[in-house]
Amino acid sequence: MALSSEKRAELLRRLNALTQNLTNTTDASTATGGDLLDLNLPGLSLDIDLPNLGSLFPSTPNSIRSLLSSLVGKQVVIATPYDPQLSGTVLSVESDYVVLVETDGSLDYVNISKIETVTAL
Structure with missing residues (x-):
């Protein structure tokens, strides 16, 4: 199914907003030393513990x-x-x-x- 140019632009805008809202923070409460991915979208909030993401992508721009x-x-x-x-x-x-x-x-x-x-x- 092909996307119309308007739908494609809206999808790209939303993906861009999503990448700007992603934050990797160290979760001091975990003994594993992993990173906490905190994703907040309207009507949805996820906190996911991911092991050592910071070491995989140390220079990835976050905006x-x-x-x-x-x-x-x-x-x-x-x-x-x-x-x-x-x-x-x-x-x-x-x-x-x-x-x-x-x-x-x-x-x-x-x-x-x-x-x-x-x-x-």
Whole structure:
């Protein structure tokens, strides 16, 4: 079953929101030294003890802003509700927007809260 472009965009927006809401925290109450995955969604709250996830993914960014910060100077494609294919080099990441330099030298200022996906090239 193929998704319509509107449903696909909504799914990507929700997945993005989900990844921004995931937090790994050390659970001091467990003797195993595992991590506690705390997932809170409307109508659903899950706390899952996962053993040593931090050691598997030590440098995984936990938000779009931190991902973009790790990609400064690199080429990316950013999808927003207004433009599904913004591409360029990440020039800087500010508190609420990112600056991209396109191949022709023009600058794009993208509101971080409107970013649906980021793909490094």
